[in-house]
Amino acid sequence: MSSRIKFLIHLVEELHHVANRQQLQCKVKSWRRNQCLHIMALWAQMTPQLQYLPTQTLNELYPDTFPLDIRHYLASWIEEQGWENFDVDNMEQEPQARRLLDQMVHLLQEVAQHNPNVVERVKLQHISRNLSVFQSQPMQLVRTVRDILRKERHLLAQTGMHPNFPPFQQIPQGPPATNGTPQPAREDGKTDVDNLVLKVLEIQNCRQTLHQLQEDLNWEKQEMETIQGQNELDPQHSDQVTRQTRIQQIEYNYSVCAKKRVQLLHEAVCTLEKCQSCLILRIKSWRWEQHRATIGVHFDDNLGPLQTWCEQLLGVNSNLRQELMLVKRDHGGAEQFHTLQESLAHLLQTLIQNSLVVDKQPPQVIKTQSKFSTTVRYLLGEKMAPGKPVLLKAQIITEAQARNLGQQGVVPNENVGELINSTAILEHNTSSKSTCATFRNMSIRKIKRADRKGSESVTEEKFALLFTTEITITGCESPYSIQAISLPVVVIVHGSQEINAMATIIWDCAFSESNRIPFVVPERVPWKQMCEALSSKFMSEVQTQRCLDRYNLHFLAQKIFDQPDISEDFSNMPVSWAQFNKEVLPGRNFTFWQWFEGVMDLTKKCLRDYWSEGLIFGFIGKQHLHVILQNKPNGTFLLRFSDSEIGGITIAYVGPSDNGGRKIQNIQPFTKKDLDSAGLGDRIRDINCITHVYPDLPKNEVFKKFFTVPSPPNPDGYLPFKLTTVVNPGDQCSSTASIPPDTPMDIYGQSMSNVFGSNMNQGIFSPLPQSTPPYMPEQIPVQAPLYQSPMPQASSSEEIDMEALEGILSSICQNTNKDL
Numbered sequence: 001m002s003s004r005i006k007f008l009i010h011l012v013e014e015l016h017h018v019a020n021r022q023q024l025q026c027k028v029k030s031w032r033r034n035q036c037l038h039i040m041a042l043w044a045q046m047t048p049q050l051q052y053l054p055t056q057t058l059n060e061l062y063p064d065t066f067p068l069d070i071r072h073y074l075a076s077w078i079e080e081q082g083w084e085n086f087d088v089d090n091m092e093q094e095p096q097a098r099r100l101l102d103q104m105v106h107l108l109q110e111v112a113q114h115n116p117n118v119v120e121r122v123k124l125q126h127i128s129r130n131l132s133v134f135q136s137q138p139m140q141l142v143r144t145v146r147d148i149l150r151k152e153r154h155l156l157a158q159t160g161m162h163p164n165f166p167p168f169q170q171i172p173q174g175p176p177a178t179n180g181t182p183q184p185a186r187e188d189g190k191t192d193v194d195n196l197v198l199k200v201l202e203i204q205n206c207r208q209t210l211h212q213l214q215e216d217l218n219w220e221k222q223e224m225e226t227i228q229g230q231n232e233l234d235p236q237h238s239d240q241v242t243r244q245t246r247i248q249q250i251e252y253n254y255s256v257c258a259k260k261r262v263q264l265l266h267e268a269v270c271t272l273e274k275c276q277s278c279l280i281l282r283i284k285s286w287r288w289e290q291h292r293a294t295i296g297v298h299f300d301d302n303l304g305p306l307q308t309w310c311e312q313l314l315g316v317n318s319n320l321r322q323e324l325m326l327v328k329r330d331h332g333g334a335e336q337f338h339t340l341q342e343s344l345a346h347l348l349q350t351l352i353q354n355s356l357v358v359d360k361q362p363p364q365v366i367k368t369q370s371k372f373s374t375t376v377r378y379l380l381g382e383k384m385a386p387g388k389p390v391l392l393k394a395q396i397i398t399e400a401q402a403r404n405l406g407q408q409g410v411v412p413n414e415n416v417g418e419l420i421n422s423t424a425i426l427e428h429n430t431s432s433k434s435t436c437a438t439f440r441n442m443s444i445r446k447i448k449r450a451d452r453k454g455s456e457s458v459t460e461e462k463f464a465l466l467f468t469t470e471i472t473i474t475g476c477e478s479p480y481s482i483q484a485i486s487l488p489v490v491v492i493v494h495g496s497q498e499i500n501a502m503a504t505i506i507w508d509c510a511f512s513e514s515n516r517i518p519f520v521v522p523e524r525v526p527w528k529q530m531c532e533a534l535s536s537k538f539m540s541e542v543q544t545q546r547c548l549d550r551y552n553l554h555f556l557a558q559k560i561f562d563q564p565d566i567s568e569d570f571s572n573m574p575v576s577w578a579q580f581n582k583e584v585l586p587g588r589n590f591t592f593w594q595w596f597e598g599v600m601d602l603t604k605k606c607l608r609d610y611w612s613e614g615l616i617f618g619f620i621g622k623q624h625l626h627v628i629l630q631n632k633p634n635g636t637f638l639l640r641f642s643d644s645e646i647g648g649i650t651i652a653y654v655g656p657s658d659n660g661g662r663k664i665q666n667i668q669p670f671t672k673k674d675l676d677s678a679g680l681g682d683r684i685r686d687i688n689c690i691t692h693v694y695p696d697l698p699k700n701e702v703f704k705k706f707f708t709v710p711s712p713p714n715p716d717g718y719l720p721f722k723l724t725t726v727v728n729p730g731d732q733c734s735s736t737a738s739i740p741p742d743t744p745m746d747i748y749g750q751s752m753s754n755v756f757g758s759n760m761n762q763g764i765f766s767p768l769p770q771s772t773p774p775y776m777p778e779q780i781p782v783q784a785p786l787y788q789s790p791m792p793q794a795s796s797s798e799e800i801d802m803e804a805l806e807g808i809l810s811s812i813c814q815n816t817n818k819d820l
Helices: 003-017 021-037 043-050 055-061 068-073 075-080 091-113 118-134 138-159 188-230 238-295 304-331 335-353 399-403 495-511 527-542 550-560 577-581 592-612 622-629 672-677 680-686 752-756 802-813
Strands: 356-360 365-367 372-378 391-398 417-420 423-425 427-429 434-447 463-471 480-485 490-492 524-526 574-576 636-641 649-656 662-666 734-737
Touching: 043 068, 043 075, 043 138, 055 138, 068 075, 068 091, 068 118, 075 091, 075 138, 091 118, 091 138, 118 138, 118 188, 138 188, 188 238, 188 304, 238 304, 238 335, 238 356, 238 495, 238 527, 304 335, 335 480, 356 463, 356 480, 365 495, 372 463, 391 399, 391 417, 391 434, 399 463, 423 434, 490 495, 495 527, 495 577, 495 592, 524 527, 527 550, 527 574, 527 592, 550 592, 574 577, 577 592, 592 636, 592 672, 592 680, 622 636, 622 649, 622 662, 672 680
Parallel strands: 365 490
Antiparallel strands: 356 372, 372 434, 391 423, 391 463, 417 434, 427 434, 463 480, 524 574, 636 649, 649 662, 662 734
16 A cells, blocks of 8 residues: 555544644645646546547546546546455445545545635535435445546547556456456446436435525525515615525526436436346346257356346336436426336336246256256345245146247146146345245156147157246335246156157257247258257267367268268258158168267267367268278278267278278277277277277377276285277178278368378377377368368269179178178
8 A cells, every 4th residue: 555545544534533623734735735746647648638528428428426526636546546446246345435435525625625716616515515426325436436447548548648558448347256267347238227327316416406405495585585574665675686686596596407307317217228128138148048058058157247237227216216206296297207107117017027037947858757956046036025935836838838928927727737846935045145946856747748740749849837926026015926937848758758859959949049939940950050059069968178070060961961972062951850850860760869869978978088189080971981091001990980870989990801902891889888898998909900090190109098907916816807809800890992092182172181280190199289189170160161172073984883892892701791
């Protein structure tokens, strides 16, 4: 703390205790001299710019509650206070803010007292009295001064006159959160709330001014009557004329202030409508982000800022309703006041009814007779009237019933399901400042299905949980009926239905519109949207930072559209719900989603580290596989997900053929059951016919960290054993004929070295920062084209019938090939 700040604090203390006023005045003069000598880094550079600022900008920068005079006379002291250290939403810092307010008032009064200019002296005394509007909300003073300083820095940064201060946008917008991560910048809506609070303070200030003017007017009229009685014979007496002039001036000032009061009231209600609309849109946006989180989209579930916003608007609404009652008392029940009263009542009802949110959603696939939990939070919980506990009721509703919830308070009469433990009490947690009702042991005993259309399955039928209650807010006479609806859920009766039910939820979360009619979804979407959803869900489910690259996504497109030979861009090709999870894949007995979900489950449970480190190529077709391995030596292998078995990973490798050539073979896929008995790393170590992982990295170096350390002998004397994976290339296996050596090209006509980078041959664990693990091509942004160029077509003389070649090799090897 600087010596000058210590001196100011000491000076304020003396303002209350020192009896010798002359000594105190000397100290004030000394402080003012030091103030003039102090180089005011910000104000000194701001002052020359004021003359160039428009009047409107000046009025917005320095509002009536904090005029330019305060900034000028207390510039040095203002710039030394730690306004940025305040958390304006933390009421525990209110005493500190009130001390700053008291210091500001006392210093301003002292400056006024010693100002030789009478006009300035009276003006400063008036300003110091007006600062009393901040007494009830001292944190508002902190907001005001802090925002003024930020805006000044912003203006100076724009003019290039103040290089030592960061631009306004870069100034911290709030203190660090309790977990150490910085809080997000204050939204525009929050700034609107601050301005709205200031406007309410102005209205209250006008009311107080009117009260003071009325008292002055009454006094002057009383004095006028006395003078008139004493000077009945001389109506032009100087005292009588002077008094009459003063009365007229007070009446004029009263009229001006009364009009300003009504105008400010209209402006405040209009601003409240806009600010509350922003709040409700933000609450809907929060719900939409919560919905999208199902497919792995980032979601900030912190409701604290929204709760503060709701509470502030409720407080503003209450203050405006109170001020409106006082205006009606003073001016009569004019029609304009009746309209304002109805507007405030409607805004209050809308705010109360939109403040109930489902904080923790129930599982979106619910099995009957199984327990589940959910939490509902009321953002105005601290404002509920004390007394009778608030009981929240839950019921399950159909999609049709959800569409009919347009009118608030209308609860469906038809019961479509029996819920157990369907009530909970809204309880306030003082530590978290949240008011929640937690349903801990809910269960659906039975469900009533709607009539299904065509081939619609029970796993495509969507329900929701509806939560209802009645809330009484402090200061409001009658209770309000409020309700909230959960995200759509699918109810199943057997675990075998879970995967298909989750497909319904994934399609709903990925492709529904934010303002849809419950629970409408498109029947078809562009493949590029599907790409984004699949990659996001894969990363979220597996808990990895490695996404699906464009080669993986291209193979998935070939698979879902059943076009394995097409290398064109699938981005805008529409994919239907039927292709996603109703129609089985050609030659298989499962759908696309069932197969994709099996891969995710296997990767999550057994292969997360392998995938995250780029050791698994993943989704790749046999044509692409043949292209990238055609020029590799025997023993080169890569890991790919099986396209013929749900939840399997296979090893594709280059091996010798019976005629002295080379062929690509696929080892029988390993499932979760296989990998539970022996990990993938150990199996790769055991298989002798594979030596180098694509492109050319020794397997014992790459997979060393995944090898199991041999177990020591058991203390009971038994010798330990281990499972060993043995592959006999002569056994039946899937193989593909090799193509004559050529420059390695990918399926898009690009050199593989260009695709995977020049560092592809470096070791995975190389300390060089530029080293690239296998199968880790650069990520392509979703909005950019996933495919750069079509696959080069072979000439007619070089066309290769893969199935025919496989048949020839099969006859030579006298083996029956099996597509794995």
